[in-house]
Amino acid sequence: MKGIGKLTIITGPMYSGKTTELLSFAEIYELGRKKILIFKPAIDTRYSKDDVVTHKMFKMPARVVGKAQEILEYYESLEEKPDAIFVDEVHFFDGNLTKVLKTITLDGVDVYCAGLDMSYLWEPFDVTAQLMSIADEVIKKKAVCEVCGEYNATLSYKTRANGGVLDVGGKEKYIAVCKECYQKIRKEEGH
Known part of the structure; x- marks a missing residue:
């Protein structure tokens, strides 16, 4: 029998190199x-x-799914199981993702995930937090702060107030900032 697979989560703010x-x-x-x-x-x-594409345009082909359960259904339909599964942007998935990925690791497959740990409101994404709690390894990344230029950004800041918390975007909507600059920007905007 195969052993239990390892679960690794790569997390942090926008532009920290998670997908890379x-x-x-x-x-x-x-x-x-x-x-x-x-x-x-x-x-x-x-x-x-x-x-799956990085901000620097490195890409690898992916299977596109709407819900976490589709990952498990596709996995279970395979005659030959993979050695590892990779899931990008986990914060966009429903809460069932934790159960799905746990099931796959119990089947002896390594799982690697990447996603934001917090929303632009400095609040945790539940799915990412759940995965971090059961992961064998958590890789917490930082980015360069767009305001002060230091390599200490742990937050994503939404520069355009449109859409909800789950609002897909890139440089046109989000910047990476450190906590100090996040607080300064929020104060300047009257929050």
């Missing part, structure tokens, strides 16, 4: 001639409908 690190792990498995599967949420069509 996720795809680096996927590439390592591929170089080792391992079978992989990459999933992305249907809501994320920023750079490509069918690929």
Whole structure:
């Protein structure tokens, strides 16, 4: 019997290299001639409908799913199981993702996930927080603060107040900021 797979979550603010690190792990498995599967949420069509793409445009093909359960259904339909599964933008998935990925790791498959840990309101995304709590490894990334230029940004700040908390976007809507600059911007805007 295969052992239990490892669950790794890569998290942090926008522009911290989460997807880049996720795809680096996927590439390592591929170089080792391992079978992989990459999933992305249907809501994320920023750079490509069918690929997981970094902000620097490195990309790998992905299976697009609307709900977490679709990951498990597709996985269970496979005759040959992969060695690892990679899931990008986990914060866009429903709460069932934790149960789905736990089931897959119990089947002996390594799982790597990437996603924001907090919304632009400095509040945790429940799905990411759940995954962090059951993960074997949590990789918490930082970004360069767009305001002060220091490598200490842990928050994403929404520069355009439209849409809700789950609002897909890039540089046209979000910047990475440190906590001090986040507080300064919020004060300047009267929050």
